[in-house]
Amino acid sequence: MAKFIFVTGGVTSSLGKGILAASLAKLLQSRGLRVTIQKFDPYINIDPGTMNPYEHGECYVTEDGAETDLDLGHYERFLGVYTSQANNVTTGKIYQEVINRERRGDYLGKTVQVIPHITDEIKRRMLLLGNSDQYDVILTEIGGTVGDIESLPFIEAIRQLKWQLPKEDYLVIHLTLVPYLASAKELKTKPTQHSVKEMQSYGVNPHIIVCRAEISLGTERKRKIAEFCNVDYDSVIEMLDAESIYDVPLHLQKEKLDDIVLGKLGYRDMPEPELTEWNSFLQRHKYPKKEITIGVIGKYIELKDAYISIYESFVHAAAQHECKVNIERIHSETINKNNVKEVLGQLDGIFVAPGFGQRGIDGKIYAIQYARENNVPFFGVCLGMQMAVIEFAKNVLNLPQANSTEMQQNTPYPVIDMMQEQKTIVNMGGTMRLGAYACELKENTLAHQIYGETKISERHRHRYEFNNKYLQDFEAHGMIASGFNPDSQLVEIVEIPSHKFFIGVQFHPEYKSTILKPHPLFCGFVKACLG
Ligand code: GLN
Numbered sequence: 258m259a260k261f262i263f264v265t266g267g268v269t270s271s272l273g274k275g276i277l278a279a280s281l282a283k284l285l286q287s288r289g290l291r292v293t294i295q296k297f298d299p300y301i302n303i304d305p306g307t308m309n310p311y312e313h314g315e316c317y318v319t320e321d322g323a324e325t326d327l328d329l330g331h332y333e334r335f336l337g338v339y340t341s342q343a344n345n346v347t348t349g350k351i352y353q354e355v356i357n358r359e360r361r362g363d364y365l366g367k368t369v370q371v372i373p374h375i376t377d378e379i380k381r382r383m384l385l386l387g388n389s390d391q392y393d394v395i396l397t398e399i400g401g402t403v404g405d406i407e408s409l410p411f412i413e414a415i416r417q418l419k420w421q422l423p424k425e426d427y428l429v430i431h432l433t434l435v436p437y438l439a440s441a442k443e444l445k446t447k448p449t450q451h452s453v454k455e456m457q458s459y460g461v462n463p464h465i466i467v468c469r470a471e472i473s474l475g476t477e478r479k480r481k482i483a484e485f486c487n488v489d490y491d492s493v494i495e496m497l498d499a500e501s502i503y504d505v506p507l508h509l510q511k512e513k514l515d516d517i518v519l520g521k522l523g524y525r526d527m528p529e530p531e532l533t534e535w536n537s538f539l540q541r542h543k544y545p546k547k548e549i550t551i552g553v554i555g556k557y558i559e560l561k562d563a564y565i566s567i568y569e570s571f572v573h574a575a576a577q578h579e580c581k582v583n584i585e586r587i588h589s590e591t592i593n594k595n596n597v598k599e600v601l602g603q604l605d606g607i608f609v610a611p612g613f614g615q616r617g618i619d620g621k622i623y624a625i626q627y628a629r630e631n632n633v634p635f636f637g638v639c640l641g642m643q644m645a646v647i648e649f650a651k652n653v654l655n656l657p658q659a660n661s662t663e664m665q666q667n668t669p670y671p672v673i674d675m676m677q678e679q680k681t682i683v684n685m686g687g688t689m690r691l692g693a694y695a696c697e698l699k700e701n702t703l704a705h706q707i708y709g710e711t712k713i714s715e716r717h718r719h720r721y722e723f724n725n726k727y728l729q730d731f732e733a734h735g736m737i738a739s740g741f742n743p744d745s746q747l748v749e750i751v752e753i754p755s756h757k758f759f760i761g762v763q764f765h766p767e768y769k770s771t772i773l774k775p776h777p778l779f780c781g782f783v784k785a786c787l788g
Pocket of ligand 1 (some may be wrong): 528610611613614638639640641643663718719720721722
C-alpha cells in the first residue's frame, strides 16, 4: 500500500500549491521513490473541459483523454510520469458517482448525506491510485483555500483518513503566506497562525507548514510559527519567491523538506537525491548563449495560464538549444491587414495557438499569411493548424470563402469540417476527440526529420479536422499532409516543403513536453527560428 501526503493551502489562492506538490514529488522521486500526484478540485463541473480559459486557465489533457486542471501539466513536466483520469477529481465527479449509486438503489432505505456518503466517496477516490502497486507515495493537492465552504468535505475526508491509515503512511502539509509589510518592514505570521487554527478547528493538524514569503523567515520567526501552530521546529519550511519554478525543488531541498518528509513517513537510509539532469537543465535554462523572439498569437494572451503548457514547452526547447526564447504574446484581435507587418516584422518565428470559436480568427489568418509569404518559421497547433489550412485555401487555392464549419456552417468550401463521429453527439462535456492517438509520418518530410521516426503518438482535443476531399488540391499546390492517423486516415500534420519551416499539427504536442524530454516539434521550431 502506498503512503499519502495531502497538500492544502491557506490565506490566499495562487501561492503555488501545485508547484509545491510537484517540487516535493520531484525530490522524493530523486530519492528513488515512485511518486504520483493527484488534484482534488472543489467545483461542481465534472471537469474543466467545459470552462473557458478566463475561468480556469488552460485545460490540460492526459494520455487517456481526461480534461484536467493545469496543475497536472506541472506534475507531468516535473516528474516525467503520465497522469490519468484518476489523477483529477472534482466535487462534480464525487456527487455524480454518489447520485448514480443512489438511483441504482445502492443506499436503499438510507438518507444519503455529505457525511458519510460524500466523504466516503472522496476517501475512496483519494486512496484509489494507491491500490495499483504502481506508486510508493501519492501526493494529493486540495484545490482552493482552507476556509472555503466548498472544500470542507475534502478536509473532513483528510481528517477521517488519519484514523484509517497507519501513522507513517499519512502526512498533511499546509502551504501559507507570510506577507511582508513594507511600512512595518516586517514579515507577519498572523495569517499563517489563523489559517492553521482554521485547519485545527476542522480537526486536522498539519505536520509540516510551508511558508511562502518574499524574504527569509529567520530562525526566530520559524520557531514562533512552530510553537503557535503546533508543529516540530524543523517542520516550518520557507518557500521564497524563485527566479524560475524549476528552482523550487532545489530551494525546498536546501530547507531539507525531503528529509523531513521521508523521516515522518518512516523511510530510513534513502539514497541521496539524484538531480544531475535537472541541474543540467537549469544551467542551460539560466545561462543561455543566444536569444530569439517568438510571437505567440492567441486570444487568451492577457492570461498567462491560458497557454501555460505552450509557454513551458518553449522553456524546455530553449534550454535544449541553450538559448533564451522571449515570448511576445500577441492578441489575435489586434492584428489586421494593415498592421500585420508592423506587428510581426521583428519576430524570429510565429506560433499560432489552439482555440475555439470565431473571435480573433482573422488576425490568426493574417499572421499565417505573413509567415508563409515571408518565409518566417511558422508553427500552428490545433486551431492554429486549421487556420493555416484555411489561409492556404483562401490565398493559394483561390477559394476566398474557404472556412471551417465551426466558424461558418454553410461555407461553400469546408476545408476544415466536423469529424463524422462528432455529428451525432449532443453532450458537450468530455465528448471531443480526446487523448492519445497514433500518427504515422510520411518519410522524408519535415515531421519525419523532426521526430526521427515514423510512428508517433500525440494527445488531442478537438472536434473538427482537415477535410480529405481537398487533400489532392492542397498537395498539388504545395501544402502536404505528412502525418495521418493509421485507422481513420485523419490528417494530423500539414507542412509546406518549399518553406523554411512551416508546420501545423492537429494534436497538442505541448501536453507531452517535459523538462527532461523537451518536445521535438518545439525543439525543431526553436532551431529553425535560431536560423
Ligand atoms: N476548435 C477546433 C476544434 O474543435 C480546435 C480545437 C483546439 O484548438 N483545441 O477542432
